[in-house]
Amino acid sequence: MSRVTPWASRARLLAKLRPYAVAGAEEAGRAPLALLPEVCGHVRGFGPADLRLLLAAYAGHGQALQLRQSQSPATASKDVPEATVTLQDLVLQLLVGGSRLGTPQQLLETGEVVSIHAPCSSQLAGEFWVVFAERVTRLAGGEGLEGRQMAWVFATCARWTRRCFAIESPSWGHMIRTLGGRLAEPENLDKLELSEVVALAKDAAHLGEPQLRLAAAIGHRVGMPGSGGAKDGGMHDLSPQDLIDLIGAAGSLGGRLHMMTRALSNQLEPSLPELPTSSLVQLCSHLGALNMFPQRLAAALEEALAVRLRCEPLQAPAALKLLRAFGRLRWRSPGVLRPVLACLRKPCSLDTLGGASLGSVLYELYRLDIWDEEATNAVCHRLRGPPVECERDGALKTAGQFMATALPCKTAANLLLAMSYFSVADKELHRRLVQELLRAKDLPQEAMYQVKTFEMAIRLGHAAVTLQDLGGLAARWLFSVRGAAGAPELRGESAFADEVSQVARNISWHHRTEVEVGPYMLDFAAVSGDGHDEENPPDGWDENKPGRSLARYCVAVEADGPSHFYRPHGRPWHWTSTSKLRHRLLSAMRIRVAHVPFYDWLQLEGLAQKEAYLTELLLKVHSSPFPSLKLETPKGAADAEAEQPDAIGSGRPRGSYMQRKVATRSRALQPRPG
DSSP states (O other), X not given: OOOOOHHXXXXXXXXXXXXXXXXXXXTTTOOOGGGHHHHHHHGGGOOHHHXXXXXXXXXXXXXXXXXXXXXXXXHHTSSOOOOEEEHHHXXXXXXXXXXXXXXXXXXXXXXXXXXXXXXXXXXXXXXXXXXXXXXXXXXXXXXXXXXXXXXXXXXXXXXXXXXXXXXXXXXXXXXXXXXXXXXXXXXXXXXXXXXXXXXXXHHHHHHOOOOHHHHHHHHHXXXXXXXXXXOSOGGGXXXXXXXXXHHHHHHHTTOOOHHHHHHHHHHHGGGGGGSOHHHHHHHHHXXXXXXXXXXXXXXXXXXXXXXXXXXXXXXXXXXXXXXXXXXXXXXXXXXXXXXXXXXXXXXXXXXXXXXXXXHHHHHHHHHHTOOXXXXXXXXXXXXXXXXXXXXXXXXXXXXXXXXXXXXXXXXXXXXXXXXXXXXXXXXXXXXXXXXXXHHOSOXXXXXXXXXXHHXXXXXXXXXXXXXXXXXXXXXXXXXXXXXXXXXXXXXXXXXXXXXXXHHHHHTXXXXXXXXXETTEEEEEEEEOSSSOOSSSOOTTOOTTSHHHHHHHSEEEEEEEOGGGBOBSTTSXXXXXXHHHHHHHHHHHTTOEEEEEEHHHHHTOOHHHHHHHHXXXXXXXXXXXXXXXXXXXXXXXXXXXXXXXXXXXXXXXXOOOHHHHHHHTOSOSXXXXXX
């Protein structure tokens, strides 16, 4: 009788396991457990391909497949528990060792199997990715990988991060950047099919590493049909969903690439009415991330969404995506925002959102200048957390309270800014948000700017709480924030502002530029004309602190560019909530503020008209009485406080700022509801 060789026994075992390793098969990943003893006897003799097959065949059983380690007879006779190891860990341990050797093709095949089947929490999987990243980086640097193999690495890493999103991503940033630089070379990217280029863009965007060169190369490859010998027709051969994915990838990779995205937008526009609602929501989200507002595409998108949302129900995640996108773009569309807010007002929708998402709802309402009392109260109720005397979970549920988890410091700063604008009188929530910020080790610059604005709103009486309401520790901390060194609000370079400044000098209006007032940076400021000038400064002027002194006795001129107004522009013109809050707080500091809207300035022809316009504006503001807390309406702009019958939130009771402040202190300067 012939003896069965180990090789033949392993071959028969692999033949039994192979049907269970086929992706998509009915029994995929469910190999019989009865084969485990035989597997345990042969596993250390398997090659890399056999180990990958074994991992795939048992992937459906989870991580609980225990294998007994063999023990010596002397050890087995003692009262010592048998050592066990999981099948997945044993296979991964062998793969980690084997991945240091072998061909690049074997390494990439192993990476693909690990990304699909390895347990996310496995420590050995993390060790494998370290070895994988080191070896791939060396191969890419030495030109040991082809273009498709490098794209394969992107797909493998993106698959792992999508499947194991709750686990910290491996440290493969250097590998991703190296591969991106190599793929940006035309000789590598042009060898990929157009569908492969789109998949590469999506995977690279998902991994989150900045890839400016790769983004530019993808834009050139897609926008130039037949470039580098490619035989496709560029973006004309792409599906609408591919175009949407490329627009989203352009923003995530760190390149604005407005020329490419505008070309993609023009190609996508005719297909919008046929796209599913989920694709329209995704497109809005991508445009918001890019901070890009193509006029024609936006108009078509607004029309398509308004029609679609009238007849299709909207789920909370999609509604929140739309609200965030419209807030980032300063895009006020009643036909879209009305059903979005109707969805988010529902208790069942709000109950599905976490603390950060609830904070986003209120913050985006602030950015869009929409006062929705029902949604605001519901969000604050859920964010407030339990009262101090309440017990945990059981008592909270019976008392109807919601257990709020810890909030990111940026979310807390966003909420404080929104609540100060709307003057929401919720002392408990204010205290809780300030406590979240007190626990933060370091505040980002934008959060610090928002906290300074919140402190200024409290100090000037615009907020519905006082420092005493927040407690002594919070009051001392806010006082320290007020005097903390740090850059004020970001002010980009503006040719428009420079031109206004030059015209002001032409008419002998002596002023200083970039005067810091609390968190704000005034474009231009000069001493008020009430009998004072540079030779006769007002009482209390301190030459050692000219900026601070100027802020006490100044007239400010603000050059309001397009970012100060909501979109769509000119239907009619409306200042953003950020611009309104800035005007109100500066006015409360007894600063006379004159606004030069960019659309007025563009209508002036020649230097003489601009000088006459600015002279009239400055004479008016210098002679004006103490400014009110309401932003005046310039020519061509709609009354910011006027009621519109079809506006978002119309029909709710309204009143003047001071009436509400004195009567209820619940909210200040009710914003324009439409």
